[in-house]
Amino acid sequence: MFLINCPYCGQRDQSEFSAGGEAHIVRPKQPTELSDDQWAEYLFMRKNIKGVQFERWNHTHGCRKWFNMVRDTSNDKIHAIYKMGEKPPIK
């Protein structure tokens, strides 16, 4: 059970949050102009890294805000948390 530092509410138990998959996948502005392959790339292709991964999380049972997290999936260490729209503080 992680402790997650919600950027709006502070440190809370993991049970208040839900994970929302890989971060920084932007919905294409003009989907109609994409080929099937380009659209499929957006729609289906996700990374599943053992190691440092950029993820979206939602404070579902709290402020309901979405935010980003940099997490090492091998040991669940959280390296950074930042708001939606912000640039990742680490590479």
Place this chain on the structure above:
Amino acid sequence: MSKNLRITNSKFIDQTSRISFKFDGKTLYGFKGDTLASALLANDIHLVGRSFKYHRPRGIMACGPEEPNAIVQVGSDASMTEPNTRATEIELYEGLEASSQNCWPSVNFDIGAVNNFFSPLIPAAFYYKTFMWPANFWKLYEYFIRKSAGLGKSPTEPDKDIYDHRYLHCDVLVVGGGISGIMAAKTAAKNNFNTLLIDDKNILGGTTLFQENECFKINNSYSSEWLKKEIETLKSLKNLTIKIRTSLAAYHNYNYLLARENLTDHLNINEKKDKIRQRLWKIRAKKVIISTGAMERPLIFNNNDRPGIMLSSSIKKYIDYYGVKCGQRISLFTNNDSAYEAAISLNNSGVIVNSVVDIRDKTNSLIVKQAEMLGIKIHWKSSVVNTSGYKKINSIEIMKLSDDGTAVVGKKIKEKCDCLGISGGWTPRVHLFTQSGGKLKFRDKDNVFLPNKSELDQISVGSCNGDFELDEVINNTVDSINKFLKVNNNDYENLEIISSKEINKKNIWLLPSDKPLGKTKPFLDFQNDSTANDIKLALREGFKSIEHVKRYTTTGMATDQGKLSNMHALGIIAETAGVKMGELGTTTFRPPYTPLTFGTIVGRNVGEFFDIIRKTPMHDWHVENKAEFENVGQWKRAWYYPINNENMHEAVQRESKAARDSAGILDASTLGKIDIQGSDASEFLNRVYTNAWSKLEIGKCRYGLMLNEDGMVYDDGVTTRLSENHYLMTTTTGGAANVLSKLEDYLQTEWPELDVYLTSVTDHYGTVSICGPNSKKILSKIIPDLDLSDKEFPHMSFKNTLIDNTKCRVMRISFTGEHSYEINIQASYAKSVWEKCYEAGKEFNITPYGTETMHLLRAEKGFIIAGQDTDGTMTPVDLQMDWIISKKKYDFIGKRSLYRSDTIREDRKQLVGLLTEDPKEVLEEGAQIVSETNKQPIEMLGHVTSSYFSPNLNKSIALAVIKNGKKLKGQKMFVPMKNKTINVTVTDTVFLDKENKRLNA
């Protein structure tokens, strides 16, 4: 007749308060402070169970959670009996009833013991190898294997005990109240850390508590005396909470830990009543100090499993702490100094110590010298090669070890004894450390795995960190704790410590015998009955990974998770395979450390508290009117309202007919309701629904279909434009929470520029839906001022109005195809409005109907239910709902996916109607559909999604998804069932009132 083996000088047992208990039906006596194990031993009972596979007699071996043999069934009540409990951890109480497991008819005469004679025929993986063929015989085998498998008996009725969960936060958690744990807790609490100290025993102090030996002294008094004073000062500290009878079950990431506190297990039967039995503590600690100590290892030699063979440290605890002699002529067998502590304690209590058999060359440590001084005989460089005695050990055979330790030489000496203490060194309890994700390192010197790296704010101290000598324990604990807590505690400076030091170390994982290995039974895992031979067999058969050997031989897979056996298994594998132990790695220790009863895990979440139950404001009315309920998500929804002795079919037929003939009333409060406001609300709806919203007039309603980005139907519902920038969206009952989350996701992450605010108002309004040709008349009785003419209040529009001066919204929308209204009113008024409608409708035979009738009525009209007729693979085109996809909109969620190569395939499964050849025949939902009957195998073209007998059409109707269904209209298809094949015809999805005349009737 059993003897009394109690000595009278124990300080920890209250010999003035006698306790009676029953074991295997026989009444016995013990004292307050005893465990079941110590009380049995005091009654000279060693034999307490039979082994798992060979049914060999087994006795008490240890005194703590690592006990492999003495696992008993407690209680006989069908709801509260508990199997597989360790007799060494059960505190004795008046009225305790316990019995042996895995034996029939009794532990003394067990039929299953024939397995022992066939043991050469039952090697590792015997069951895997034997019962493979013939494959269809498995059904027969399984019955017998299941009968003979398993140890205790599960309770057959729900647990009547009360269990509880609570949260706890602390700065420092200390796990284990032995000497190092007490020093750690004291240091933490004195330095203003909010500290929690837990220990699984009923008293703090660990093994030092009863250490009264000249070789272990602090400041000139016995280490036990010194520790008792420490405990006294500890109890006066303010920042400290102490929890005894609390064992740590699991150590998760981020210092989240679960501990089980035993509250009533030690109380008399009548004191237990109505109290919480066990509490699960969910602990979040800033820092964790693990001081869980070490376990003594057994030695692996021929016939090392007889009752009366025990760990030497346990024999010491039974005599020093419980005042119980485990035998009257005790031999000891060791590879280290620990057994000498037991020998001295026994000698001081007047028990005859035959000899100590030591595999080492002569050694001169303080404690060995003391034993020699007391006249205890020692067989140096020797090994026990065999033991005798069926139900209890009666003698051992001793031989000299060869110089390299691989063989025994010389003459065999036989020694009579009634108990044998064995000691194979110590294993640090690193279970919790590894559970938390910590990595271990191997120390060659004494063959132990020790905590190495951890990502968490935690530390291990004392013998669980590999410090086994008293002075090391104290000095290293002080240093580590000071560093860990960044404090400078000098309480323990300048202590004068006398500690016997082990000089000579020697280890042989599998001791040699005078017989070939195949003729011996050196047990490794006592509970699962696996021997060193099984491990060697597995290696010969090609297993290399420790994880595979473990599963193949089941070593370490019993309820004790191999606490005593794992190290030897690893040692023998490493030795046989010629690899270093450190490189071999270990198997994974998983929570819980000791078994937890299910009651503790679920706590209060049982019965009606198992899951959250949501009830509508009218719920009580439904109950009073004898509704049957169905669960829809967490909601309890009225399913149907049987009258007299109606069954479900009869009730639904009556309700469905009434709703179309005159009037029906439905509680629609559970539909998800989302309040949408903001200057971009219309644009937002344009993007989330497939159809266009900009031109929807204020006061009008529109049906919308919501897709996922992959183009598949996600949810549907009617949305009403309340004012320029204000909409009320409805969703399906089950989809409400997910739809809100999805909308919030898009608003926050993809379209943050939109000025839109979402609020869930599902619980704020109750919804009464009245439908049928007389619904208009009923509503006009309730709201006489409202103009209900089609011109003023047409289908798909809404009005703000008042009922008894209370604001409400009335929508003229329909899910049944009938003329109908939905009244939305503040939840607290909803029941009274429902009752008003019901009263007003009585003259029209208004009939309350439930979800089943609602489903039937909408199916007559071919309206889909998202989640029943769709399953996440259906596009709106598949549903033949092309009309709802806006051609003009540039984009909406899922639009691009509607013309991917896969979604434009013509042979996708598409929604169609089905009519059965025999109109009385009702199809089963989920039934498969085929196009031919005489071909095998035959392709499944689709399946039935909704099916009912329609009383209004007087025939059976169904919706189905069929490959290429759009083109199959009018075609005959077949639905093969178990005993017959049903002929069906593919039709349109709308069965009733295709012209929608009834909406304005």
